Amino acid sequence: MATDIAQTVDRTLLALLHLADTGPQSIRQIAASLAISLTAARRIVVTLHREGMLRRTEDRRYDLGPRLIRMTDPLLARFAELAGPSMAALARHTGLSVLLSAFAADGVCVLHQADPAPPGLRLDYRTGRWRPMTDCADGLVILAHLSGARRERIVRDSGRPGLPQQLERVREQGHLFAAGEPWGAAALSVPILDTRIGVIGALTVLGAAAEAPGAGLLHALSAASGEIAGAVLRQSSERAG
Amino acid sequence: MTEISSTVVSCVQLLELISDGRRRRPRDLAEELGLSRSSVQRLLSTLEGRGLLARAEAGHVLSTRMRVMADRIMPALRGVAFNAIRELADDCRETVVLLVDDGPDAVVLDEAVPTTEHSVRARLAVGTRQAAGGGAAAIVHLAHRDVAARTRATRRRPDLAEAIARAREQGWLLMRSPAGAEVTELAVPVLDEEERVLASIAVLAPTVRAAGLERHVPLLVSHARRIARLHARSTRRDDETRVH
Numbered sequence: 120m121a122t123d124i125a126q127t128v129d130r131t132l133l134a135l136l137h138l139a140d141t142g143p144q145s146i147r148q149i150a151a152s153l154a155i156s157l158t159a160a161r162r163i164v165v166t167l168h169r170e171g172m173l174r175r176t177e178d179r180r181y182d183l184g185p186r187l188i189r190m191t192d193p194l195l196a197r198f199a200e201l202a203g204p205s206m207a208a209l210a211r212h213t214g215l216s217v218l219l220s221a222f223a224a225d226g227v228c229v230l231h232q233a234d235p236a237p238p239g240l241r242l243d244y245r246t247g248r249w250r251p252m253t254d255c256a257d258g259l260v261i262l263a264h265l266s267g268a269r270r271e272r273i274v275r276d277s278g279r280p281g282l283p284q285q286l287e288r289v290r291e292q293g294h295l296f297a298a299g300e301p302w303g304a305a306a307l308s309v310p311i312l313d314t315r316i317g318v319i320g321a322l323t324v325l326g327a328a329a330e331a332p333g334a335g336l337l338h339a340l341s342a343a344s345g346e347i348a349g350a351v352l353r354q355s356s357e358r359a360g
Numbered sequence: 361m362t363e364i365s366s367t368v369v370s371c372v373q374l375l376e377l378i379s380d381g382r383r384r385r386p387r388d389l390a391e392e393l394g395l396s397r398s399s400v401q402r403l404l405s406t407l408e409g410r411g412l413l414a415r416a417e418a419g420h421v422l423s424t425r426m427r428v429m430a431d432r433i434m435p436a437l438r439g440v441a442f443n444a445i446r447e448l449a450d451d452c453r454e455t456v457v458l459l460v461d462d463g464p465d466a467v468v469l470d471e472a473v474p475t476t477e478h479s480v481r482a483r484l485a486v487g488t489r490q491a492a493g494g495g496a497a498a499i500v501h502l503a504h505r506d507v508a509a510r511t512r513a514t515r516r517r518p519d520l521a522e523a524i525a526r527a528r529e530q531g532w533l534l535m536r537s538p539a540g541a542e543v544t545e546l547a548v549p550v551l552d553e554e555e556r557v558l559a560s561i562a563v564l565a566p567t568v569r570a571a572g573l574e575r576h577v578p579l580l581v582s583h584a585r586r587i588a589r590l591h592a593r594s595t596r597r598d599d600e601t602r603v604h
Contacts, residue, residue: 124399127367128406136410139429166368168463171487174433175463184462185469186487187430190379194427197381222431224438249442269432276436276594315411316425351424354416 130155131163135172135183143180195221198320199231201354202311205346206233209324212339218244218323219347220257222265225273226250227258227321242304242325253277256297256306257321263289264310264318293341296332307332309344313351322347370395374403375412375422383419434460437559438470440590441550444583445561449474452576454565457484459497459547464509466490466498466560482543482564493520496533496545497562503527504549504557532577536567544570548580550587558588 130153137152138144144152150160164181167173171186199219206217210233219231229244252258252273262270263286274282289295294309304325311320322344324336373393377384384392390400404420407413414423441458449456449472456474459466468488473481490498492513502513503524514521527533527547537543547562561584565573 124367125402125406127365128371128403129410131365131368131371132407132410132412135412135429139432142432161362162365163368165362166365167372169364170369170372171467171489172372174460174467177461179463183429183433184487185433185460185467187426188433188469189486190375191422191427191430192486193379193381194422194424197421224431224442225435226439226442247446249439251439313424316428319424319428354414354421 127163130159131167134160134163134167138173138181138183143176143178143182145180149181195228195230197354198351201350202231202320202322202347203233205343205350206231206322209233209322209339209343210235213324213336215324215326215336216242217343218257218325219320220261220323221320222252222258222261222318223249225252225276227252227255227261229257230320251277253279253282256295256308257323259286259297260289260295260308260310260321261318262286263295264312266317294337305332307336307340309337309340311344311348311351313348315352319348319351370399371403371407374400375407375426378413378420379422381421383416383421385419434469436594437587437591440594441470441559441561441587444587445470446472448472448561448563448579448583451579452563453478454563454569454573455482455484457497457562457564458559459490459501459562460559461501461557462489464492464513465494466492466501469559478569480566482566484564493517493523493538495537495539495562496527496535496547497560499523499535500527500533500547500549500560500562501557503533504551504555532574532580534574537564542567544573546573546576546580548577548584550584550591552588553592558591560584561587 133153134149146161146164149164150157168175168181172184173181174184175181198221202219206219210217214235217233218229220227220229226249228249229246232244250258252262262273296307298305306323306325308321308323310318311322313319322340324340370393377389377392386397386400386404390397408415411425412423413420445456445458453474453476456472457468458470460469468484468486471484471486492498492502502510510524523533532548534546537545544565544567545562547560549557550559552558561580563576
């Protein structure tokens with residue numbers, strides 16, 4: 120009985136992970152990929168669908184369902200909470216505003232902004248606003264570090280010539296300096312990398328000057344990014360899946 | 361009729377409980393779910409083993425991997441609609457939801473809650489399913505399906521025929537929510553170039569504030585067209601690249 124429970128849960132999770140990788144699949148395809156009977160696959164899929172974890176497409180295949188988005192939304196707030204102390208220290212140290220961004224639906228959202236004290240005149244980002252990844256330094260840094268297939272699709276959808284080469288340079292350098300952000304400020308962005316699953320966000324310092332950043336600023340930014348990745352790792356001692 | 365797996369249901373309920381961020385001991389989880397402690401331990405260790413849960417101080421949390429999975433759900437549509445429905449919510453000063461097809465039903469893909477001084481707001485959580493005919497958005501979806509689907513639905517629910525006809529004729533639908541809450545919904549379809557429903561957007565307001573809600577129709581229609589246009593642009597580019 121105990122083995123049955125563990126086996127059913129494991130198959131359920133494998134079905135979810137499989138759909139995350141492949142996109143919509145029929146029950147027959149899910150059964151084949153998990154090497155289980157059609158009856159067992161149907162039971163898992165129908166239950167997951169009834170519970171809102173899957174959505175049925177027009178052609179009667181199944182995909183991950185929006186309930187998963189709602190369940191994981193609080194993780195973004197937690198990410199911002201964990202990053203807060205390192206961001207505040209970096210803002211104090213550099214005298215510049217610091218942004219934390221995460222990817223969301225093929226785009227990027229600013230989750231949190233830390234400003235030096237006293238804040239004075241500054242550019243204040245609207246948190247929670249969606250922007251295409253290809254339109255901003257933080258988005259490009261995240262895009263450069265995304266896994267192959269997803270990155271390729273977003274690059275293809277953007278239709279921007281020269282983007283693959285630009286992303287290759289970002290990966291090589293490990294950061295991106297953009298003097299011409301749409302609002303006229305300069306931005307220096309680095310990725311926040313989780314050693315187990317890859318890029319989980321970007322950390323950016325904003326400056327009014329359009330001059331290239333010094334090595335000290337880049338070092339401080341990279342160190343803060345490493346601290347945030349460490350804080351995420353510490354709060355969840357996940358085993359590799 | 362396929363049998364439902366109680367183990368899968370427990371697994372989803374466990375994830376839902378853990379998703380609120382409150383740290384609970386396995387004993388507390390077992391009590392809340394009505395399961396034995398050993399069953400909960402087994403669920404937890406399997407979820408942890410596959411990397412969907414992480415062990416944290418005094419309990420478990422959903423892993424970052426879960427968020428990465430969730431972010432792969434209809435990213436193109438969510439991306440192009442994200443700002444549009446939030447702007448709409450601020451303009452209408454009411455909650456706005458984006459729904460997509462889910463078999464014969466519709467399901468909430470995104471929800472935008474306005475920053476207003478209202479003490480009461482209507483809400484429809486992401487992931488909530490609206491059965492065919494169970495709300496203005498679901499009827500708008502139904503109204504743009506093929507004749508066979510509409511006939512099937514009206515055979516089961518003859519009372520829907522009038523609302524479906526109205527939604528097709530006007531291009532929008534305003535109605536009191538049949539779900540029981542005192543909420544009124546105004547829904548418009550997001551149609552692709554072949555007039556098929558890609559999604560719908562709906563404004564939700566407490567019925568006491570719903571008088572004149574239809575004044576937002578032009579705004580909703582224009583946002584729906586904008587979403588459809590942006591979505592078509594991204595998918596067209598995708599198709600073109602594949603052809604070459």
